[in-house]
Amino acid sequence: MSRVYNFAPGPAALPLPALERAAKELVEFGGAGMSVMEMSHRSKMYLEIFDRVKSRFNQLMGVPDGYTTLLLQGGATQQFAAVPLNLLGEGDSAAYVDSGNFAHGAISEAKKYGAVVIAGDGSADKYTYIPNVDASGLAGCKYLHITTNNTVYGTRWPALPSKESVPESIPLVADMSSNILSETYDVSQFGVIYAGAQKNIGPAGLTVVIVRNDLLGSARKSCPKVMNWKLQADNDSMLNTPPCYAIYMAGLCLDWLDEQGGVKGIESVNVEKARLLYEAIDESRLFGNPVKPVDRSRMNVVFTTGSADKDDAFCKSAAKAGLVNLKGHRVVGGMRASIYNAMPIEGVKSLIEFMRRFEKDNP
Amino acid sequence: MSRVYNFAPGPAALPLPALERAAKELVEFGGAGMSVMEMSHRSKMYLEIFDRVKSRFNQLMGVPDGYTTLLLQGGATQQFAAVPLNLLGEGDSAAYVDSGNFAHGAISEAKKYGAVVIAGDGSADKYTYIPNVDASGLAGCKYLHITTNNTVYGTRWPALPSKESVPESIPLVADMSSNILSETYDVSQFGVIYAGAQKNIGPAGLTVVIVRNDLLGSARKSCPKVMNWKLQADNDSMLNTPPCYAIYMAGLCLDWLDEQGGVKGIESVNVEKARLLYEAIDESRLFGNPVKPVDRSRMNVVFTTGSADKDDAFCKSAAKAGLVNLKGHRVVGGMRASIYNAMPIEGVKSLIEFMRRFEKDNP
Numbered sequence: 001m002s003r004v005y006n007f008a009p010g011p012a013a014l015p016l017p018a019l020e021r022a023a024k025e026l027v028e029f030g031g032a033g034m035s036v037m038e039m040s041h042r043s044k045m046y047l048e049i050f051d052r053v054k055s056r057f058n059q060l061m062g063v064p065d066g067y068t069t070l071l072l073q074g075g076a077t078q079q080f081a082a083v084p085l086n087l088l089g090e091g092d093s094a095a096y097v098d099s100g101n102f103a104h105g106a107i108s109e110a111k112k113y114g115a116v117v118i119a120g121d122g123s124a125d126k127y128t129y130i131p132n133v134d135a136s137g138l139a140g141c142k143y144l145h146i147t148t149n150n151t152v153y154g155t156r157w158p159a160l161p162s163k164e165s166v167p168e169s170i171p172l173v174a175d176m177s178s179n180i181l182s183e184t185y186d187v188s189q190f191g192v193i194y195a196g197a198q199k200n201i202g203p204a205g206l207t208v209v210i211v212r213n214d215l216l217g218s219a220r221k222s223c224p225k226v227m228n229w230k231l232q233a234d235n236d237s238m239l240n241t242p243p244c245y246a247i248y249m250a251g252l253c254l255d256w257l258d259e260q261g262g263v264k265g266i267e268s269v270n271v272e273k274a275r276l277l278y279e280a281i282d283e284s285r286l287f288g289n290p291v292k293p294v295d296r297s298r299m300n301v302v303f304t305t306g307s308a309d310k311d312d313a314f315c316k317s318a319a320k321a322g323l324v325n326l327k328g329h330r331v332v333g334g335m336r337a338s339i340y341n342a343m344p345i346e347g348v349k350s351l352i353e354f355m356r357r358f359e360k361d362n363p
Numbered sequence: 364m365s366r367v368y369n370f371a372p373g374p375a376a377l378p379l380p381a382l383e384r385a386a387k388e389l390v391e392f393g394g395a396g397m398s399v400m401e402m403s404h405r406s407k408m409y410l411e412i413f414d415r416v417k418s419r420f421n422q423l424m425g426v427p428d429g430y431t432t433l434l435l436q437g438g439a440t441q442q443f444a445a446v447p448l449n450l451l452g453e454g455d456s457a458a459y460v461d462s463g464n465f466a467h468g469a470i471s472e473a474k475k476y477g478a479v480v481i482a483g484d485g486s487a488d489k490y491t492y493i494p495n496v497d498a499s500g501l502a503g504c505k506y507l508h509i510t511t512n513n514t515v516y517g518t519r520w521p522a523l524p525s526k527e528s529v530p531e532s533i534p535l536v537a538d539m540s541s542n543i544l545s546e547t548y549d550v551s552q553f554g555v556i557y558a559g560a561q562k563n564i565g566p567a568g569l570t571v572v573i574v575r576n577d578l579l580g581s582a583r584k585s586c587p588k589v590m591n592w593k594l595q596a597d598n599d600s601m602l603n604t605p606p607c608y609a610i611y612m613a614g615l616c617l618d619w620l621d622e623q624g625g626v627k628g629i630e631s632v633n634v635e636k637a638r639l640l641y642e643a644i645d646e647s648r649l650f651g652n653p654v655k656p657v658d659r660s661r662m663n664v665v666f667t668t669g670s671a672d673k674d675d676a677f678c679k680s681a682a683k684a685g686l687v688n689l690k691g692h693r694v695v696g697g698m699r700a701s702i703y704n705a706m707p708i709e710g711v712k713s714l715i716e717f718m719r720r721f722e723k724d725n726p
Contacts, residue, residue, distance in 0.1 A: 011404060038377050077589050078589045198607075204608070205606030243609070244374055
């Protein structure tokens, strides 16, 4: 096997030991006489797997008492609708910060269900920074929604909105899809956290939602029942059949993360990976990164030569060298190296070496 | 490895060759240098897998021109809401046949979004038969919803509602979760077919929806965008990240089905499996099946000794003999043998042998 360094933004690289273990026990799990994929979700053996994955996630994430963790289907995009359907009554309003592509998607979805106050807007400057939160219109809003890391534009909130700008009565709701479990967060600062699994948790097809318990139970009547957090909480995420194998697979990835020293352990590696790559970009005469330094993402590093042709040539020759999926998102162009937890530091170093060689050959 | 015969109602047994192939290529697919789980859903290599699975499904199912096949998340339970959200305008009504547990679930969900006409009700007689369709209230209904096989009660529509009872202008919408691809259906008789994958298609976490194209585009504004069939059709099921690995895995299972002679080939095996098992039950003095013979399911065979204690003893000793997950659904009790496509006829024969031995030992 020749394994490539896969810089895809999600679905993304998974830890090799997790894949190897999954391969070994795919046909038969333990002494079960069947695959995990064949287990009834109500069976004792599957419930043991499920409970273990949920506990591991809660431990790694530091989910405190008073919160409920749900393992669901549908992706973060489904939660774009679920958030207002669970939190907004008819005529209610919510505040959103428009910090990028997916934040924008969350906003257009929320507008179907209530009034949206834009509490920060980075669109004018092509989302190259995290906008400040404008507290003026927040009074009466049911929640404030942010996107902690912006996959497409390569930005990250360096700190959560301050207590001064956001009244404590307004819960913070975060789409954490692209940086969950990559750095420590204090879950008690949030009302709701949600994330698609396919970046830092496991394979696609699983979505994690962490809800503060006082925010359960206010879904509007028209909320589809699979999207109703309270109903899912009452049924331990098994109102209907969960994505059993994706959950099992996430468990293997989380076990690996635990072996890396948990979130604290991986965070220091992630900080170093990002530092090395931004340093290489900043020192280069060919490559540039447009993001305000303090707001740079540790997970998605965007860069460009400024020439679409050269960017294209870079991606193609990188792929030949085993550095794949470096093409930037279509709305931005250029390159993007997604360096989630499972990307080893060696992969980042290889990329940097390749960038230097490319620059030398293409002065 | 000692493989059990797994009679679970879903997630359920999968074809062993599909599992074995998945295990082999789990860590690296082809020469990709990565797992299928790590592939970007926008990458050429994943799109090739995706297109192949969709074509294979359409070929096996005989999906004609003029229909769109969607590969989605959320389960059939999510479609319980998606169906009315896509087909009913404000104030519209729909007709449903209440033929069992999941039909009932579909009805309560639909009531959130419109008026429901009950066009048939089997609840009075504990859902032991398929009710006739009462055409009297159908005028003006936007669709008629049926559940072609009832997993919990072990019944099956022996024929679709007749043209005489249902006007052609009312599209037939079918939850086909528990018998899709187990017998031939003429897709052109339906407006919409949907099915959770975890019985006859592949692992849990994937839902297939087949929609007649003229029924796309009428979703109400409040429909969450991931549930909007038209938006998903326009994006070839990739409005957001699909359940990539579940789709790949379904492909391996469908390839296996194709090798069995497709749906026609497996149907004759399924007919024989069901015939053998019902014959054994009918000949027994210990076991009984309450379902009206013509409406008996070929997929979910329910039976009971009439004594909860004896049923319990049966399930326990069967499990020890490698015949697992025979316990009936909690609302019915007794036993249920789910004998989907992947259950070999040898499994059914082993079960029958065990039943005879148990009857002899427990006269």
